[in-house]
Amino acid sequence: GEDVEQSLFLSVREGDSSVINCTYTDSSSTYLYWYKQEPGAGLQLLTYIFSNMDMKQDQRLTVLLNKKDKHLSLRIADTQTGDSAIYFCAESNFGNEKLTFGTGTRLTIIP
Amino acid sequence: DGGITQSPKYLFRKEGQNVTLSCEQNLNHDAMYWYRQDPGQGLRLIYYSQIVNDFQKGDIAEGYSVSREKKESFPLTVTSAQKNPTAFYLCASRHRDKSTEAFFGQGTRLTVV
Numbered sequence: 001g002e003d004v005e006q007s008l009f010l011s012v013r014e015g016d017s018s019v020i021n022c023t024y025t026d027s028s029s030t031y032l033y034w035y036k037q038e039p040g041a042g043l044q045l046l047t048y049i050f051s052n053m054d055m056k057q058d059q060r061l062t063v064l065l066n067k068k069d070k071h072l073s074l075r076i077a078d079t080q081t082g083d084s085a086i087y088f089c090a091e092s093n094f095g096n097e098k099l100t101f102g103t104g105t106r107l108t109i110i111p
Numbered sequence: 112d113g114g115i116t117q118s119p120k121y122l123f124r125k126e127g128q129n130v131t132l133s134c135e136q137n138l139n140h141d142a143m144y145w146y147r148q149d150p151g152q153g154l155r156l157i158y159y160s161q162i163v164n165d166f167q168k169g170d171i172a173e174g175y176s177v178s179r180e181k182k183e184s185f186p187l188t189v190t191s192a193q194k195n196p197t198a199f200y201l202c203a204s205r206h207r208d209k210s211t212e213a214f215f216g217q218g219t220r221l222t223v224v
Contacts, residue, residue: 008151033212042201042215043154088153090213097142097161098169099203099213103153 004089004102011108018076020105022089025070029091032065034074037086037104046074046087081109113138117202117216124189124196124223132187132219134202140214141207143185147171148199148218157200160185161207189221197223 003025012018024032030051035043049056049063049072056063062075076083089102115136124130134143142161146154146169156169160179174193179185185204189196199220205213 006153040218040220042217043203043213044215045212048212097159097207098156098167099144099159099205100156101146101154103151 004091004100006087006089006102006105008103009106009108011110012079013110014079014081016079018074018079018083018107020074020076020087020089020107022072022074022102023070024072024089024091024100024102026091026093026100027070028093029070030093031091032063032072033090033092034061034063034072035088035090035101037088039085043088076107079107079109081111083107084109115202115204115214115216117200117219119219120217122219122221124221126223127191129188129190130221132189132200132202132221134185134187134216135183136204136214137183138204138214139182140204141182142205143179144203144213145169145175145177145185145187146201146203148201154201157187196221 005023033048034046036046037043047058060077064073086104086106088104092099118133144159145157155171157175158177160166176188201218202216203213
């Protein structure tokens with residue numbers, strides 16, 4: 001079955017770049033997503049990438065996809081205190097509405 | 112305003128009781144989902160529904176039940192058979208087009224006392 005893995009914690013100094021990594025097992029994954037969760041709240045979509053793309057950039061966010069290694073990363077440039085949250089990687093594929101999430105990475109910003 | 116609403120935000124249940132969590136959306140989404148969130152385990156899929164009157168088990172369906180009688184509503188019942196029900200429950204919905212985002216409710220924190 002599908003499996004999505006992430007590191008649980010990441011600490012970054014304010015102003016540095018944050019890189020959050022994700023690996024997945026389903027080679028038929030079509031869409032890969034990054035969601036952000038602030039304390040006590042639901043999830044908000046940050047960005048997504050199609051499996052036929054290698055990179056997607058959206059302002060401070062850069063998503064890199066290595067389909068061969070089934071590795072996805074999210075880079076946040078100039079990390080700010082407001083970026084403190086849990087970040088979830090997720091995947092889905094054609095023919096199946098199932099949306100599978102990773103364990104989430106808690107990003108902590110060091111002043 | 113369109114959105115997805117979960118209620119209540121906090122819920123306390125005595126051991127041995129069933130309890131139903133509400134999820135309503137007015138986004139005209141076909142697919143709806145229930146996830147359970149525990150510290151360090153991320154989101155685990157309980158049930159999902161692609162269309163009215165149809166639903167599928169997720170990865171941890173035991174001890175839970177759902178119904179999808181209306182497109183807008185996907186209630187989750189936590190039964191007494193669920194051995195460890197204390198958790199944060201999240202409902203989500205999205206269009207059947209795979210490229211669109213899933214919208215999440217604000218969650219229900221269930222505590223068994």
